[in-house]
Amino acid sequence: MIDGQEFGAQDQRNGSTFCGGRTNVTYCFNRGDPRKNQHFGLILYEETFLRFHNLVAELLLNENPDWSDEILYQEARRFIIAVLQIIVYRDYLPVLLGSDYCESVGLILTKDTKTVYDPSIMPQLAVEFPGGCFRVPHNVVPSIYFFLDENNEIVEQFKLNEYMAIPDPLIGGSKLEELLRGMTFLPGRCPLASYNLLISSRMFHNWVSTVADTDLLSIDIQRGRDIGLPPYIRVREICGFPNITSFCDLANVLDPTDILLLQKLYDSVEDIDLLVGALLEPNVDGGMVGETSRCIIADGFYRIRYGDRFFCDVENQPGSFTKEQFDVLWSLDLTQIFCLTTNIDKLPCDIFTPNGLSGTYSCESIKLDLAALGR
Numbered sequence: 001m002i003d004g005q006e007f008g009a010q011d012q013r014n015g016s017t018f019c020g021g022r023t024n025v026t027y028c029f030n031r032g033d034p035r036k037n038q039h040f041g042l043i044l045y046e047e048t049f050l051r052f053h054n055l056v057a058e059l060l061l062n063e064n065p066d067w068s069d070e071i072l073y074q075e076a077r078r079f080i081i082a083v084l085q086i087i088v089y090r091d092y093l094p095v096l097l098g099s100d101y102c103e104s105v106g107l108i109l110t111k112d113t114k115t116v117y118d119p120s121i122m123p124q125l126a127v128e129f130p131g132g133c134f135r136v137p138h139n140v141v142p143s144i145y146f147f148l149d150e151n152n153e154i155v156e157q158f159k160l161n162e163y164m165a166i167p168d169p170l171i172g173g174s175k176l177e178e179l180l181r182g183m184t185f186l187p188g189r190c191p192l193a194s195y196n197l198l199i200s201s202r203m204f205h206n207w208v209s210t211v212a213d214t215d216l217l218s219i220d221i222q223r224g225r226d227i228g229l230p231p232y233i234r235v236r237e238i239c240g241f242p243n244i245t246s247f248c249d250l251a252n253v254l255d256p257t258d259i260l261l262l263q264k265l266y267d268s269v270e271d272i273d274l275l276v277g278a279l280l281e282p283n284v285d286g287g288m289v290g291e292t293s294r295c296i297i298a299d300g301f302y303r304i305r306y307g308d309r310f311f312c313d314v315e316n317q318p319g320s321f322t323k324e325q326f327d328v329l330w331s332l333d334l335t336q337i338f339c340l341t342t343n344i345d346k347l348p349c350d351i352f353t354p355n356g357l358s359g360t361y362s363c364e365s366i367k368l369d370l371a372a373l374g375r
């Protein structure tokens with residue numbers, strides 16, 4: 001607890017990977033992932049889901065007083081994973097990839113059509129997913145975090161790059177709630193071919209005195225080379241798009257000005273980095289990425305759904321949820337989870353269209369009932 005509010009475990013100041021190099025930081029969280037303190041958005045999610053886990057564990061214990069700590073932990077974990085899967089497949093992927101497309105490739109998650117486990121599918125990601133195409137959403141990361149009060153007036157703002165690995169401004173008072181309002185009521189950055197200037201040229205500003213500011217776009221392009229990703233035109237081919245053998249062939253795919261620029265920068269069309277080509281593609285209808293990214297991202301999410309016999313709505317497997325239990329999972333969304341874990345009073349109904357157009361959800365009446373999860 002910090003200031004009467006629930007936060008996760010903190011790290012030893014001098015032993016942590018991410019805040020340890022700083023001298024001007026009071027708080028530094030300890031999590032299972034080294035990126036734990038990287039930026040405000042990540043910390044908000046970590047704290048929210050940590051609180052949600054504890055809330056679910058407490059409610060499950062009420063329903064199942066005989067459960068051991070181990071069972072309680074595993075059951076709460078299973079519940080949280082299932083809710084996360086529902087949020088990602090039902091609410092996020094249609095916004096990222098386009099609803100119609102998700103439907104056409106079997107990615108849409110509906111309550112009544114159950115996922116059928118296919119043991120022949122490897123639940124693994126192609127390297128083009130983390131090493132290339134799922135980095136494309138770095139282009140929607142905004143440069144400023146706005147903090148809003150109850151009237152949605154801006155009370156503070158922080159440049160993302162100056163507060164990387166500095167959780168301090170999120171601790172105490174209603175800071176988490178203020179950040180949450182800023183991240184949900186204000187529009188995000190439009191998906192463009194570029195990243196915002198602060199992470200593409202001054203990331204981790206003043207982090208460690210011996211390290212200069214870094215450039216996420218260059219790192220992402222270089223990472224693709226480090227791990228030997230196939231070039232952009234080869235990945236398009238793998239996705240089933242027509243072969244490209246010259247810069248002229250790109251005319252049906254990219255903007256002519258960009259093709260000219262690519263021609264100046266790359267000796268051969270075969271050299272174009274996956275991320276560069278993927279970022280330059282126009283966004284697909286109803287989605288936020290181009291067609292090559294959509295193909296690779298869909299492949300990854302398809303595999304980890306249909307190749308997983310424990311996916312949230314798969315039936316007739318050990319541990320499958322009953323209909324009543326699944327109804328509880330389905331009734332939850334990210335808005336409600338934020339309501340349950342913070343002191344926020346209202347949020348956009350659809351948190352993945354962060355522009356207030358989806359209407360406002362009042363957190364007042366929200367209550368989590370896990371009676372169906374009793375044994």
Ligand code: HEM
Pocket residue numbers: 038039041129130131134135137138141160199216219220223
């Ligand atoms: C403030 C927001 C964000 C910041 C500052 C950020 C920063 C970073 C950094 C520094 C890396 C490591 C790069 C490397 O060394 O290779 C990374 C990796 C990555 N990021 Fe982000 N990121 C943000 C948001 C996002 C979002 C919204 C997505 C996708 C929806 C995303 C997807 C990825 C992926 C897929 C990787 C590679 C992970 C891996 O290979 O293990 N990031 N990000």
